[in-house]
Amino acid sequence: MSWKWEYAFGAQDAARNAPADFLARVERKAEELVRAAEAVHLHGRAHEGTDPRGGDIIVPGGMFTYQVVVRSEGVYVVQITYLGF
Template sequence: MSWKWEYAFGAEYAARTAPADFLADVESEADELVRAAEAVHIHGRAHEDIDPRGGDVIVPGGMFTYQVVVRSERVYVVQIIYLGF
């Protein structure tokens, strides 16, 4: 298994209604988070500690919240907020 990101919970529904350029920014930042998590957690499947704390990322037009689950080798986008600015 290799590191990937995906929408979780209500973020998947919110992604259906958000503008394409905003989603492109979210997906680009999520790709960067995956690369960083993969570099920090080289042996992800063997991870036995608690998962690192997630966070918020500001992108043009809004923000999103993410959570890293190391044993699953996933970065989950759990919330998307599109403000339209």
């Protein structure tokens, strides 16, 4: 299995209503988070212990909240907030 990112929970519904340029910025940042997580957790499926703390990322137009789940080798965007700035 290789690392990936995806929308989780209600973020997928919120993404349907957000502008395409904002979503493109969210997706680029999510891809960066995947590359970073993959570099730090080389043996993700064999990981034991707790997952790292997620966080908030500010992008032009709003922000998103993410969580890294190492054993699933995934970065999950759990909330997106479009503010229009």
